[in-house]
Amino acid sequence: MTMDTPAQLNSAQLNLARRLARPELLELQPYESARRIGGRGDIWINANESPFNNSRLDRVNRYPECQPPELISAYSQYSGVCADNIIAGRGADEAIELLIRTFCVPGVDSIACFGPTYGMYAISARTFNVGVNALSLTTSYQLPEDIMAQVGSAKLVFICNPNNPTGTVIDRGSIEAVVAGLPDRLVIVDEAYIEFCPDYSVAELIEKYDNLVVLRTLSKAFALAGARCGFLLAKAPTCEMVMRVIAPYPVPLPVSELACAALSENGIALMREQVAELKVNGERLTDTLRSCGAKVLSANGNFVLAEFDEPKAVTARLTQAGIVARTYSDPRLSNCIRFSFSNKEETDYLIEQLSQ
Numbered sequence: 001m002t003m004d005t006p007a008q009l010n011s012a013q014l015n016l017a018r019r020l021a022r023p024e025l026l027e028l029q030p031y032e033s034a035r036r037i038g039g040r041g042d043i044w045i046n047a048n049e050s051p052f053n054n055s056r057l058d059r060v061n062r063y064p065e066c067q068p069p070e071l072i073s074a075y076s077q078y079s080g081v082c083a084d085n086i087i088a089g090r091g092a093d094e095a096i097e098l099l100i101r102t103f104c105v106p107g108v109d110s111i112a113c114f115g116p117t118y119g120m121y122a123i124s125a126r127t128f129n130v131g132v133n134a135l136s137l138t139t140s141y142q143l144p145e146d147i148m149a150q151v152g153s154a155k156l157v158f159i160c161n162p163n164n165p166t167g168t169v170i171d172r173g174s175i176e177a178v179v180a181g182l183p184d185r186l187v188i189v190d191e192a193y194i195e196f197c198p199d200y201s202v203a204e205l206i207e208k209y210d211n212l213v214v215l216r217t218l219s220k221a222f223a224l225a226g227a228r229c230g231f232l233l234a235k236a237p238t239c240e241m242v243m244r245v246i247a248p249y250p251v252p253l254p255v256s257e258l259a260c261a262a263l264s265e266n267g268i269a270l271m272r273e274q275v276a277e278l279k280v281n282g283e284r285l286t287d288t289l290r291s292c293g294a295k296v297l298s299a300n301g302n303f304v305l306a307e308f309d310e311p312k313a314v315t316a317r318l319t320q321a322g323i324v325a326r327t328y329s330d331p332r333l334s335n336c337i338r339f340s341f342s343n344k345e346e347t348d349y350l351i352e353q354l355s356q
């Protein structure tokens with residue numbers, strides 16, 4: 001990631017990134033870690049590191065690169081998004097928080113999101129005293145028709161696609177219309193589950209729109225939730241603004257190695273096999289839920305949301321069987337249980353328990 005000075009940026013892009021950023025960031029000189037300053041030589045005594053590597057992992061006594069080039073390059077190859085338009089960090093959750101901290105003035109600005117949806121947009125905003133315009137998806141889980149009016153003055157508009165917890169999707173055309181219709185806001189499309197329905201991705205539109213941001217993660221289809229690795233994809237000026245706020249070393253070295261292995265040709269092939277297997281198991285589970293009388297939404301991620309007449313009885317039954325599924329305090333979801341897709345063995349057991 002190069003840190004272009006504002007004067008080097010194309011003026012239309014510069015205007016959007018600068019106009020939306022918190023004013024104090026425009027003058028901020030980002031922290032220059034020893035790793036970023038770099039240097040030439042054989043003896044590295046510029047970062048107060050230990051010279052002893054006590055681990056089996058190579059170079060773990062040294063600070064990692066802020067944005068490991070091999071990781072950025074691997075994600076660029078996988079996603080088709082140019083390396084200058086990618087920031088790697090500690091999961092999509094960190095990206096949500098970074099966007100709020102970069103662009104929203106506490107006590108003044110707000111975000112918009114469409115519920116029921118992933119809770120961290122609102123929680124991250126509230127932890128920074130940023131307002132939340134909590135809008136609703138339509139009854140068919142689409143964006144409201146008068147969305148431009150509804151978002152009000154929100155600076156950041158979050159769209160989760162596929163949406164958690166409903167599992168529903170919004171087509172690319174509708175998302176593009178919102179991005180095109182809100183050129184003065186950042187429209188952030190959270191594609192945490194996109195590997196389960198890749199045709200819905202809008203990542204390729206990043207080249208076209210200065211105000212589009214896409215969030216991705218290795219926590220879901222890539223099976224690396226414990227590693228904490230996610231990506232923010234956006235035009236370079238937006239990335240450069242976010243880079244003023246990001247921690248000096250957001251990607252630990254072992255995480256970068258795990259992530260690069262997951263993004264290798266073999267890693268991607270394995271991910272696709274596992275996605276296919278999860279979908280088969282998910283369909284079996286969905287059929288069972290339907291035959292139990294539950295109302296089930298179309299599942300486009302690695303989970304299915306089911307609405308029951310007697311959710312408490314179902315939860316009690318699951319608990320008795322040692323199965324932990326997700327219930328909600330949101331009144332819109334009070335009769336719903338979300339089931340993550342699993343392997344064959346666990347799905348067989350779950351189906352057996354639900355069928356009783």
Ligand SMILES: Cc1ncc(COP(=O)(O)O)c(C=O)c1O
Pocket residue numbers: 090091092093094118160163164190192193216217218219225229230
């Ligand atoms: C829609 C959505 N976005 C982001 C996240 C968080 O992803 P990460 O593990 O990369 O922080 C989740 C996790 O459940 C999610 O459902």
